[in-house]
Amino acid sequence: MSQTRIAIHGLGGVGKTQIAIEYAYWLHKEHPEVSMFWVHASDSVRFHQALSQIASECQVPGREGGGDVSKLVKDWLERKDCRPWLMIIDNADDAEIFFGYNREGSQSSTAIRRNAHAAYLGSYIPECSHGAVLVTTRNKQVGVDLTRSPGVIEVEMMNQAEAISLVRTRLGDDHQDNELMADLVNELEKIPLALAQAAAFIQKNSSSIAEYLEILKENDNARVELLSQPFQALGRDTEVSHAVTATWMVSFKQIRDQNPHASNLLSLMAFFNRQDIPKAYLSDRGESTLNTENGLGILKAFSLITAGKGTQSFDMHRLVQLVVRKWLLTEDEDQRWAETALRIVSRLYPSALLYGNWETCAAYLPHVYTILSFAELSEEAEDDRVCLLHETAGYLSRQGQLRQAEEFNMQVVEARKRVLGSEHLDTLISMNNLAVIYADQGRLQEAEELNVQVVEARKRVLGAKHPKTLTSMNNLALIYRDQGRLQEAEELGVQVAEASKRVLGAEHPDTLISMSLLASTYQDQGRLKEAEELRVQVVEASKRVLGAEHPDTLISISNLAWVYWDQGRSEEATVLLSDAVELSRVSLGPDHPKTQKRQAWLADWQRESLEKSSERSPYMGRWGFNESASEGAVVQGS
Structure with a gap:
């Protein structure tokens, strides 16, 4: 027994006590001369009862004198004439009863209420060369303090x-x-x-x-x-519930008593997706960095959370999350924390209008789905829910996940009509977005009807030359083109492009979109030279304004490749589309619908099996327009 104190720690129910029992049996078999002592340490009463029983069983001198029996046992075990021994201290989870302080370095209210003259349990643990102590604990920090060593052993999950x-x-x-x-x-x-x-x-x-x-x-x-079902578990303490929920709730209550910041973090994390909970979500509550770090440290010490895939995220066991929610329900705190989680995700979900935000949008998406699954929300939380639906729908539509984007947008439209009115600017934004989704799904009649409503309302509210009005007019021209109403599409497209140049400037992204749409209409009319001139202008301006890898720039490059193909310039078209495919793989990813669509077209071209006049898909042109023109990521109230 070269190391006199060792601690094993892990989540409640992971098998620490059973390991200690098995080790005790093994040690007794191998070294029968070693005495074994088992001390329950879930509270101070049971700890002292165990030491009193040791005093009685071993007939420790002075035990009946009315003095401090626990100290007598400690002194007796440390005597040089005492035989070798092993003391197993089971369930040593509470730092306060062992040391009188919490891990923030101060006494908690629980500790202050205790008798100021009472010794803490840590002072009763014997230490000598002929004895050893094995501690089981849910709290790694207690294990470190009791053994005075960072090398405590974690009991991990079974394989x-x-x-x-x-x-x-x-x-x-x-x-x-x-x-x-x-x-x-x-x-x-x-x-x-x-x-x-x-x-x-x-x-x-x-x-x-x-x-x-x-x-x-x-x-x-x-x-x-x-x-929550009770059952008998061999080897576990018979005076505490063996149910998983009760076992973990003991830990939750200890954490709440010792460190309210840690308890708040645990309550909050229970309402996110259990994997890769961003640290940013946990730091957005007005708490100091020190309080947040201390709180996370305690949750990690109790094995309730672990490091996620990224360096700035955390995971929770699904079952732990469920039991935390159950605990909060019994405390009538579940709705409060669900709404706090919703508010944080809604505030931090970024705008999908900015291509640079897409990676974060994707990482946050599982948390969106989780938090939106909690239906019981107050009226005060409705604004947060609608804002989150709005932002998420904008990202989903840009990823080609149109069915889910439609569902979310429908909810936003209904909520905003109910609360704000049919012609409120935010309501019109949501209606515009929904019309764009209908068009992307090929539901052109529905898209047209809704888009006409938006155009007319924006003309009344904002005026005919307002950028948002021009956006919805552009969308309507796009629908006309997809319906084959090319003359109407051209007339409206020319009107919007000229107005956009005057109002926004020749190289504003919205102006480039209107030029791209007009080029598509020219292309459908067979006016390929005019289409080419506009396409070249859009590509060059997009590279300058947005960058070569921006999704809208890739759309304009692909559209120019189509013009070359329709002109019979197949080699130039293939080279240009190949460039767009490679850039799509990098910026959008190989599984994005646009990347796959471009790859399919390129494969067709390379096999020279595509009919130039009849097989050219107008979808890229329409898609390209809607990508940027959709206001799916405009923040409410902007």
């Missing part, structure tokens, strides 16, 4: 084979379906206590694994209820 073996051992030969067992251990995230609880339920109710899984997968409430 798949270990978890299946545990279930098979508990259930016996009647339940040997490997596929169902694998499903079960994955659903319960390979947490030993959860697996033992599941096995106990199955045995007690004479159920099958399939029947248990059916209940488990029914919904989150059913999952939490199953995890």
Whole structure:
């Protein structure tokens, strides 16, 4: 026993106590001369009871004299004539009862209320060369302090084979379906206590694994209820509940008592997606950096969160999230924290109008879906919900995820009409966006009807030459073109392009869009020379204004390639489209719909199997226009 104090730590229910028991049996077998002492340390009363029992069993001198029995036991164990011993201190989770302080370095209210003359438990732990202490704790920080060493041992989750073996051992030969067992251990995230609880339920109710899984997968409430079922667990403390929910709620309450900042962070994180929770979400609450770092440190110490894929994100176990929500529900705090999470995501979700934000938009998207799944929100939270739907729909439409973008935009339109009125500027933005989505889906009649409403309302509210009015007129011209109404598309397109040059300038992105649309109309009319001249102007200006890799620049390059192809300049067209494909792979990614569409066209061209006159798709031209003209990412009220 070269190292006299060792601590093992891990999430509640991960198997720390069982490991300590197994080690004690092994040590007794290998070294029968070593005495074993087990001390429950979940609270100070049980700790002192355990030491008092040691005094009685070992007949420690002076134990009946009315003095401090715990100190007598410590002194007796440290005596040189005492035989070798191992003391296992189980569930040493509470820093206050061991040291009288929390990890922020000050006494908490709980500690202050204690008798100022009472010694803290840390002072009763013996230390000598002939004895050793093994500590089990959910709180790594307590383990570090008790052992005075950073090298505490983490008990990690079981792997798949270990978890299946545990279930098979508990259930016996009647339940040997490997596929169902694998499903079960994955659903319960390979947490030993959860697996033992599941096995106990199955045995007690004479159920099958399939029947248990059916209940488990029914919904989150059913999952939490199953995890709340009491059961007997061999080797665990008989005076505390063995249910997973109760086990973890003990940790939650300890954290709340010791560090409210950590408890707040835990409550907040329960309402995000469990993977890759951005640190930015946790720092956006007005707390000091020090409080946030201390709080995160405590949650990591209790193994309730772990580092995510990125250096600035965190993961939570799904089951931990569910139990935190259940705990907050019992405390009547669930709606408060759900709305806090919604407010943070809504405030931090970036505008998809800026191409540079797309990576962040994608990273935040799972959290959007999670937070929007909580239906019970107050009226005060409605603005945050609508703003988030609006921003997210803008990103989704730019990624070609049109069905989800439509659903979100419909909700925004309905909410804004109800609250703001049909001709409020924000309502008109949402209606414009929805019309663009209809057009991208090929639902041209619906797109036209909605777009006409927007044009007429904007002319009344903003005037005929306002940039937003010109945007909706551009959209309408685009719809006319897709409907084959080329004369109307040309007339409206010329009107918008000229007005946009006067109002916004010749190289403003919206002006370039209107020029691109007009070029598409010329191209459909067979006026290829005029189309080429406009396309070249748009490409050169887009490169200067937006950059060569900007998605709108890539659209203009692709459109110019189509003009070359229609003119019979196949070699120039193929080279230009090949450049656009390579840039698309870099800037949009290989799986983006536009990248794949361009790759398909390039493959057709290279095989010379595309009919120039009839197979040329107008979709890129329409798509190119809608990409920038859609106001799906305009912030509400701007």
